[in-house]
Amino acid sequence: MKLREVKDILEAEVIVGDDILDLEVKTAFGADLMSDVLAFAKAGSLLLTGLTNTQVIRTANVLDIAAIILVRGKNPSSETITLARELKIPILTTKYILFETAGRLYAKGIVGCLQKVENTSGRN
Amino acid sequence: MVETNPNLYSNSFNIEGGNFNSAGIVSTNIKSILKKLGIPNDIVRKAAIVSYEAEINVVSYAKKAIVNLTVNPGVVQIEVIDDGPGIPNIDLAMQEGYSTADQRIREMGFGAGMGLCNIKNYSDDFHITSEVGKGTHLKMTIQTP
Ligand SMILES: Nc1ncnc2c1ncn2[C@@H]1O[C@H](COP(=O)(O)OP(=O)(O)OP(=O)(O)O)[C@@H](O)[C@H]1O
Ligand SMILES: [Mg+2]
Numbered sequence: 613m614k615l616r617e618v619k620d621i622l623e624a625e626v627i628v629g630d631d632i633l634d635l636e637v638k639t640a641f642g643a644d645l646m647s648d649v650l651a652f653a654k655a656g657s658l659l660l661t662g663l664t665n666t667q668v669i670r671t672a673n674v675l676d677i678a679a680i681i682l683v684r685g686k687n688p689s690s691e692t693i694t695l696a697r698e699l700k701i702p703i704l705t706t707k708y709i710l711f712e713t714a715g716r717l718y719a720k721g722i723v724g725c726l727q728k729v730e731n732t733s734g735r736n
Numbered sequence: 737m738v739e740t741n742p743n744l745y746s747n748s749f750n751i752e753g754g755n756f757n758s759a760g761i762v763s764t765n766i767k768s769i770l771k772k773l774g775i776p777n778d779i780v781r782k783a784a785i786v787s788y789e790a791e792i793n794v795v796s797y798a799k800k801a802i803v804n805l806t807v808n809p810g811v812v813q814i815e816v817i818d819d820g821p822g823i824p825n826i827d828l829a830m831q832e833g834y835s836t837a838d839q840r841i842r843e844m845g846f847g848a849g850m851g852l853c854n855i856k857n858y859s860d861d862f863h864i865t866s867e868v869g870k871g872t873h874l875k876m877t878i879q880t881p
Contacts, residue, residue, distance in 0.1 A: 644845060645845055645846075645848055646844070646845035646846055647845070647846050647847065647848035647849075647850045647851065647854075648848060648850070649845075650785060650788070650789060650850070650851070650854055651850050651853075651854045651857075655777070655778075655781060663845045665844055665845070666757065666760075667756070667759065667760060667792075667844050667845060667846070668845070670759070670760030670763070670764065670788065671760075671788070671845075673760075673764055673767070673784075674760075674763055674764070674767060674781070674784035674785050674787075674788045675781065675784075675785065676777070676781055691757075699764070
């Protein structure tokens with residue numbers, strides 16, 4: 613689905629990336645631990661998180677994350693917004709909690725970028 | 737920037753330890769350089785992930801580091817050499833879940849003890865050496881088609 617639909621489903625506010633809402637997304641990963649995001653998230657996925665610091669943007673950048681969805685109504689700092697603009701990474705913020713955000717997207721066809729981890733590492 | 741021929745590229749970058757605001761700048765830089773060199777996206781992504789994990793470790797645990805990026809036909813190589821406390825037990829540090837990260841690092845979303853394993857997983861070849869009181873040396877090789 614398009615990022616625009618993600619925005620509507622989550623009644624989200626677009627903080628960065630108003631001009632790239634036509635972006636196509638199919639998968640997502642959700643975590644507040646960037647260590648896990650780095651190990652498991654796949655390129656082109658949405659990143660659902662409650663963390664708002666600049667490392668979230670850096671993490672999304674190295675992983676080729678399509679867009680960041682901030683959950684629980686979190687708002688990023690101005691440094692985070694500036695960096696996201698510079699690296700062209702869309703940020704949306706939704707008042708839904710992580711569980712609801714994931715559930716609402718899943719119900720409309722977005723799936724996890726992986727289902728399970730294999731043994732200790734389901735990565736690569 | 738040193739370019740001796742169109743197939744070879746090498747460059748060095750500095751990482752400042754303790755500075756979380758600038759953590760990730762070097763890997764973002766490496767990513768855009770490799771893209772400009774026409775390296776395929778999945779290879780660029782691997783190189784960006786390993787250098788970012790290493791960069792976060794330098795910022796978290798060491799004083800400063802130098803990063804050497806070398807691109808040759810068939811390989812991208814990233815070396816991270818830091819001035820830091822070193823790692824007393826590398827086998828332990830390489831274990832998933834082992835971490836000495838403090839509260840400040842955890843608040844940033846790191847410190848799960850997965851970084852070194854992740855570097856190993858995303859590299860085709862990975863070498864780590866460390867000397868207590870001196871520093872740590874990582875060498876990551878990623879093959880390109
Ligand atoms: N450059 C370094 N200098 C000194 N100690 C290091 C260095 N890199 C890693 N370590 C030690 O090895 C441990 C494991 O590192 P690793 O990157 O695997 O996990 P982490 O940094 O603790 O957490 P994560 O990477 O998941 O956020 C660290 O907690 C630290 O004690
Ligand atoms: Mg680490």
